[in-house]
Amino acid sequence: MKATRKLSIEKISIAPAYKVVSQAIERQIMQGTIKAGDVLPSETALAEQLGVNRSTVREGIRLLEQNGLVRRRGGKKLFASVPHYHETAAHVSRAMVLHEVTFQELWETIMALEPVAAELAAERATEEEIAALEDNLERTRRSLANSESLTELDIEFHHLIARASHNRALLLAREPLSHLFYPAFYNVMSRLNAGERLFFAHDKILEGIRNRDPQTAKSWMEKHIVDFRRGYELANLDIHAQVEPSSLPLVAE
Template sequence: MQRRSAQAVFAPLRHSPAYRLLSERIERRILDGELKPGDPLPTEQELAESFGVNRSTVREAIRLLEQEGLLVRAAGRRLQVALPGMGSLAPRAMRTLVLEAVSFRELWEVGVTLEPRAARLAAEHATDADLAALDENLARTEQVLARGESYIELDVQFHALVAKASGNRVLMLAREPVSLLLAPSFERLRLTLPQAGRRNLEAHRRIVDAIRRHDPDEAEGWTLRHFVDFQRGYRVADLDIEAPVEWPQPGISSFPAATTETEETP
């Protein structure tokens, strides 16, 4: 019997580029708490000397960490450790879902589970500031509807505000990519069914009223009805619930830029 060569048995070892290894080392120090949000990062020269690499390697590692939202440029262009905002985390999951060609149905099945739960928790934990933000969203939606403009971004923001009021950060992160990817589907529904806007606003008002009264059953129930109505409208409009979702239009976000403090670069 012919023996296989060592080359045939063992695949060659592959090493990550030095800049990626350095990026992982710095990321580990951040995750371990050695470097905390707001802490300044050592200079390029200090990092190069500490890790025994050249400055170009350091610059590439820093670029990766900035893309991940773990580093931002502070005053004087000095790098500091940052807490990634929602907008920094959701796009990676969204890209995967779009490339997997997930359908409206799949997203809706998750949304109809997470959003009612968020509303229930919001009714239990919402603060006066949370309610003020929700009231402002309702008022702006009313104005946009009166002008006949798209209210989709305000709808996305409404559900993000409810999730924020829940006080559960894991829930906020879990629902974010699903909510953003449902936006194009909702826009198609808006263009097909003129009555969708008013029905949407009325449901939002009912949800906020239940949250204000600290009635978790009502808040959860109205959110569930709201999402069931969403799917029903999709069928009435004869839209394909199995069609792959699309990337949302530019500018769609869960929170206005001015209120997303963790995403701004000082």
């Protein structure tokens, strides 16, 4: 940059310039100097400001881009941005797959989160959110035969509930888990023909939410999740099997 502050022969590894560039911009975004939606200077301008070459700036931008802190809109301009929750969820999903998390670990965690989500949803869901849930339920009723859409509808149902909980931390924590359940869920559904039970449980949960009855919503959600595990075992699937990456793209927006 400008001042040479490298007098001491510090431990090791001065960060490469592209990383410094990325961190410099990241700091400004985190501090609020740059707000989401702001358009960033052009690459050449940044290169000049930061005193590095454009190629270096580009590499720095790639880091931010992958984080979702920055994205291109309209193909040209670079905007600061808040990471979309499904990008974040995808990161976590991938990490879990690579860490070879088992179905049981997934289940234990979702079992901790979903009932709370249902409980909070019963307290806070807006009319629109309840309508969306009812729409989902209706589509579920019409898809009882089709394992594939049933699986997608179930994932959507739980996602909608998490949204209705109005708790973004919860939403962000459960999303990657839900995503990873897809393959297991599909397996259970196509082998067990458990559509009726699923519909019934969803109906009860939604009833609890509609009636602003957190306890009902919560306990039916618990039953629902427990039931799924039983189905998993009944379908002769290995509870200690590693979760597979789901090719299903995370729900958008």
